[in-house]
Amino acid sequence: MEYVDSLTGFRLDGRRPTDMRQIRGEIGVVPKADGSALFEMGNTKVIAAIYGPREVQNKSQQVNNQALVRCEYSMANFSTGDRARRPKGDRRSTEISLVIRQTMEACILTHLMPRSQIDIFVQVLQADGGTRSACINAATLALADAGIPMCDIVTSCSAGYLSSTPLLDLNYIEDSAGGPDVTVGILAKMDKVTLLQMDAKLPLDIFENVMQLAIEGCKAIAQYIRGVLLENTKQLEYRKGV
Amino acid sequence: MLQSKSFVKKTRQGRVVKVVREHYLRDDIYCGAPSCKTCDTSAARLSTSASTVLIVDTNVVLNQIVLLENPAIDDVVVLSVVLEEVRNKNLAVYNRLKALCTNSLRKFFVFSNEHHKDTYVKEMVGESPNDRNDRAIRVAALWYQSHLGVNTQILLITNDRENKRRAIEEGISSETVESYVRSLGKPDLLDLVVPSSSAGVSMEDVEDLRPSKKKVIYSEHKPMSEITSGLHHRVYHQGKLRVNRYNPFEAYVGSESIGDEIVIYGRSNMNRAFDGDIVAVELLPQDQWRDGKSMIIADDEDDEEEDVHLVPSSADDAPRNENLVQPTAGSVAPVSGRPAGRVVGIIKRNWHSYCGSLEPMPMPAAWKSFGQKNYFIGDRDTENEVLLIENDINTRPFSSQVLACLPPLPWSLSSEDLANANREDLRHLRVFSVDPPGCKDIDDALHCMPLANGNFEVGVHIADVTNFVLPGTPLDEEASQRGTSVYLVERRIDMLPKPLTEDICSLRSDVERLAFSVIWEMTPDSEIISTRYTKSAIKSCAALSYVEAQARMDDSRMMDPLTTDLRNLNSLAKIMRLRRIERGALTLASPEVKFEIDTETHDPLDIGMYQIREANQMIEEFMLAANVSVAEKILRHFPLCSLLRRHPSPTKEMLEPLLQTAAAVGLDLDVSSSKALADSLDRAVGDDPYFNKLIRILATRCMTQAVYFSSGDLSPSEFSHYGLAARLYTHFTSPIRRYADVIVHRLLAAALGIAKLPPIFLDGPQLMSIADNLNHRHRNAQMASRASVELHTLIYFKKRPTDTEGRIVKIKSNRFIVFVPKFGIEGPVYLVPKGDKGADWVNHNPTGQSSSSLSSRFVKQLFAANGGISC
């Protein structure tokens, strides 16, 4: 199958290889949580809720000099076309939970909140490729909404290599094509990579191109997220009458 | 802007899921006119002063591609909706259109109307996809008209009357193909217009005049929704339609839902379905099955081997084996006929080029195909063309872009080539080649040098095609599309342009050539001690033919170094061959026929079986060894993306006909492994010297063909090559005529660190599609070669009634099947007049046969003067 039309240069959904899908972020979608956000990348829709910092529930897990970060990732049963029951804690979601937790831990200033716990819940409402990245982006927004101190905002984006072309932000069809795909997470301002995942082989020079493309994507998302946060802060200001 | 496309799709498991896909609409798609003020003109392709811009619809492209390829037609906008429809309907035409759109000399511009924010149209309620696409074409035409303004006329070319009417209503100028070409005032162009496509215009007119002609011949195909629900409720059954090779009005549909094959009799039940289509079938009432059953009995075994043909060389070529009377356990009816059915709809067409003749016609029957040439059935050129078209073989000359990739001629070894650190200078070695006589595309050469320690250094040198065919170039694309050279009896259709095939790459004698070499150190017992691979420069000292090589080896007076090399190689090869046979390699018989062709009339002068000499086997042995060595090397370096070749072990069911026949002559074959089968084939010696050969031919017929695959797609246990009894196998030794070898050369170069692996190898799906295309092309090439040999056999015997010896291989109720070993053909001999049944295209008239003697030997006159040719 041709994932990039050789005559028009468009991908199956009409994007160019370096186009991202439409992204949208919304803060405060779960008022009961301390912080929450909805994040969409095309048809991928993810919700994140943050509880904390709060007292550690299981005292044995308490860490004395920093906060405990926990993450639970799940996929709604209705998130894919075939409505299937998904057992909790299967290998894939355990792995993604771990990835998100480690990525977020890297930016949360955990030493400021010793002996406390931060819970990150992310749920995929609709899956269309790039769920991992969408979850991280949603978690960043939600953490910011919860007012948890972070050294920088983390954003994530994927890029792949199909039909001999590096492609930004793969959707489900492209993702399931079986080509190599790279998920990158960066600390936007510090320009540091905190997450890099790829389970295929790529020659180094191509890999660098693909990764660079993903980083560009991350930066674009970071800019958007910053915009959302700024807008949100302005509204808060307005409400407080400052 | 975002649109979402939502549709319902059936998964492979048969579940129905809703698929929602995003569909982005953009404002940065440009019109392609260089004079446009508002668009980015950097990618513009239309001419600056175009007064008329053509927009063509799908059917115009599908039917008039020859016209479009004519340089007189230019300034054409190809809409992406058209492109997509063409791709789905006919891949060959799509590729030709794509070539037009990328050809820098032509002014064809692709406009992505489906992604343009102003030209995207959403399907309306109740609108069929075809109507929607026609509307999309009109909307795009209208957009162009308003975008380019009054100075440029947009002309919609369509032969669909309704579409044309609506276009004119909406204010778009529209013409039919004929009227447009006529307006150009170039009468020779008019010849290129395919008149049959005028269906929309003239045919309808004709029908309007003669309403009596409107009678229903075929029942209408059911709409897809009805088929889907019918399949769901098990009213209809889905399967691939396979037309009986020898009876065009009988077909089978293998249905999983019934677990049996459904027989389709007659043209109206087949309902316009073609061989290979995926169809929906409705079962006929059971009392009509009996009808079918009696037909089966009447025809009983009539459905096979109806005409004279070459002996099939594998299960894929052979007519389907049928086990007719096999009542399934538990079936109530004692005479359980096979279920009969009729086609109610076509789920997926197997688009393919077909050839046909017009009937009835005043004598002689003439063929009018594209162009102005008349073709006559039975004429050699016509039949040749037919077999090329039907096997989808590209005979068009190479395009100028492809030819531009060739190195300047005359080519000779340059000092840079030699200075390359990765290229070893082996010009001092005594390298030679052995090939069929007259071979011009020599892709392999050998050398053999005794070493001081008593061992031999043996080298296989293969033409370094990848030095000239660089990945991603038009030349590479073209070769990849063609996949293989095609060898017909009197003609060769090259995969690469002639200068490469016959000169630059060909390892001719006394010229310096680039090669890719595999060099072994071997003990006198043919044990490989070490293997090394290198790019090299060689100078062949002799290009021998098999006959010459054999004569040298046999002539004990000749003691020159070259002959000694040959003898050394031959003795090594014999040991290797023995060892391979011990491992269980099968010596399968596929009789190859050789013709001597008249150089002027191109008619065959003489026919005979291709004689296999020791020299042939010697070369074959070293080529096999080189292929195996290379397969090991590339797989070690690229376990996930190596192109290998495998030959699946035949299943028990596939070998059933072989076992049945063997049992009939009291022979017990052991088929538990290839080794066991090879041994029992060796033991199967009857009184008749040809008996063993017949059994081998039968065994060959039961096997499937070997196929290319990417190592990432299968588990290592599936890699093996059954026929050669090799754990790993690939194709490395013929890069001039097979694209698979080109790929393998690139893999090997990357494995040696000489070159980088082209990125395409990392693209699993693409690699798979390349392998699929190679298998398809390879198979088509073989079919074409066979058809060509068949054709020439018929031409030869048409004028020469011949008495020869044959063997009866099968006895049926009214005839027996005779195999003629000398010519490798088989055909039926009827004991009773054929009567009223059977198609009249069977081209053989059983006169002068001694029908009374049912002994195993008889004399028969083959191919008496009645010489129509089936195609």
Ligand SMILES: [Zn+2]
């Ligand atoms: Zn324009």
